[in-house]
Amino acid sequence: MQSLAESLRYPWETPPAPDQVIELAPGVLWVRLKLPFQLNHVNIYLLADGDGWTMIDSGFGNEESIAAWTTLFEGPLAHVKITRLIVTHSHPDHVGLAGWITERFGCTLYMSQVEYLQSVYHQNRGTEDRKMAQRLFFRRHGMDESLTDMLLGRGQDYLKRVSVLPPSYRRISHGDEISIGTRRFKVITGGGHALDQVMLYCATDKLFISADQVLSKISPNVSVWAVEPDQNSLGEYLASLASLTTTLPYDVLVLPGHGVPFYGLKTRIKQLADHHEERCGLIAAACQHASKTSAELVPVVFHKRPLDPHQMGFAAGELIAHVNYMLVEGRLTVDPQTDGILRFRAT
Template sequence: MSILLNEPLLKFPIAVAPEPGVPLEVAPGVLWVRFQLPFRLNHVNVYLIDDGNGWAVLDAGIANDATRQVWEALVSGPLAGRPLTRLIVTHHHPDHIGLAGWLSERFGLKLLMSQTEYLEGQNIALNPGAMETGPYRQFYVEHGLDETTTKVVLKQGHGYLRMVTPLPPTFRRLVGGDRIKIGGRRFEVLSGGGHSPEQIMLYAPDDNFFLGADQVMAKITPNVSVWAVDPEGDPLGLYRRSLKELKAHIPNGTLVLPGHNLPFYGLHERADALEEHHVQRCDLILSACGAKPHSVAELVPVMFPRVLDPHQMSFAFSEVLAHVNYLLNEERLEWNEADGDGIRRLKLA
């Protein structure tokens, strides 16, 4: 995720985030709790929704002892007397799904999520070392990442994939277009691709708020990446489609409750800014490839000029490839003839 500010266009009803682990009512019957993350993006937002005799949970936080301790403190403290009722997970990334298995078992919760995200989460939990195998290593090497950096990325850059507890063997499937009730409140289930294959979002039209997960956030762009398992995928095309669908479906005056950063008003302006951001990123790639052919690895500093650690490099590399694949599908880029070093490079179409 990269920083992208357009705060003058947005309105923030709460100027300062709550302290980690301290619930704050952000909408009637909705509690916002921040959990800390051990990364540059140092927090994730979890929401508790009034579910009659208890609280429905939206997202679980990452699987580490600190997050477990916060959950235990919440249940025995601020939420005492009202149990957790069910767990909705927006998508399979470890900061959102990490403790879903533990929460489900510890508190007897039914898990609700999309089928694609459930299967992705199962794949990570069952085989977190899969990313280190031959075909995936070759994915990085053929796009120009040197062997040393590739090893570091595979060993350390995907280390966060291990911060997930095994998911329960059964779940309830959520599909975009569904309607569900939580307490006495009606929610429309939306789904969108790009950041994750089938991310779930919840819209409460009668109460004018939108639980948008990581699809639209105030200060950062969601990571939109191509991964080795789907090397020719076009997640950026899916993401741009999702932004258009959200603008068409959700009124601009709706309160957005995101997976990271502060709640805000200004969904349409933010979606427009995200669109423009990706147009600018594509222009950077086209300009570089117009000067000379570039590999994906050579394009990383074009889009991300700062020094990157292995965790950041794995995401940066995959996000550059997302823009490359989008431009290939748009027939604005094409693969150059091999230079003899086995590395694939791009030129203008």
């Protein structure tokens, strides 16, 4: 039986409305911005930092988010001057308004080196060569041309939704200790959802800003794309979860990038790891008697509801992440074929 410390609890079931701010602890504010996807929001946290405030993530780079910030900075956040922006990772719902925020407040952007460079890459990746590489990658995984067209259209549009990135930044790295106001935070980075996503842990106040690595109610996307076709992102993700389990205590308040703050970190981590293992089990069973392509495995794993193009793009990348992980773990092998399409068989 689980002890109280291990059970999942959500002290704030109702998130802040678009024009509201919730104080989670002294000097810790929670703001929520809308996103134009099925995942319809992103959380931003503000930490009291002397005379100013440190902002964690910036929101999606569209006019609606700028309007929402403007309303907040003229209303409940009128007293807040942002003096430092920390962006956890390069996805557009987090880094999207980094340029706008740093310009408005004349503050500095802090990121991990890999995530800053990945943001630069996202901003410049729409070349024909890159699109062709992604097309060939999907084709190799058995996706047909019409699906590939749809996925490529989505990807380009999604990743471009950022304001111009600040031309310089300050690097934060795994193991760094940073002071934010009276609090000391340890920088923890992890792969899987992004390449080197930043999380922040304050031992004294037992606060854990988990970014998108550990979310309260959904499983973070863990994908593989053409830029690194053999990447073991799921292996990296599971290793990061395992390391969080061994290094952090049970009773931290987790502040995630989406969803709501919660207690029960280790229980949630176990749920996430079990979820991926369940998917691996479905893939292994489907590849037991006949070899399958990733395209054929998508409906085996994502069968619960129809997917829109945005979700289909993530589903394809996520399926390939499971396949690559299972290849590394020796649970799948590639069936030798001559047509250039990858087919997998359970070992």
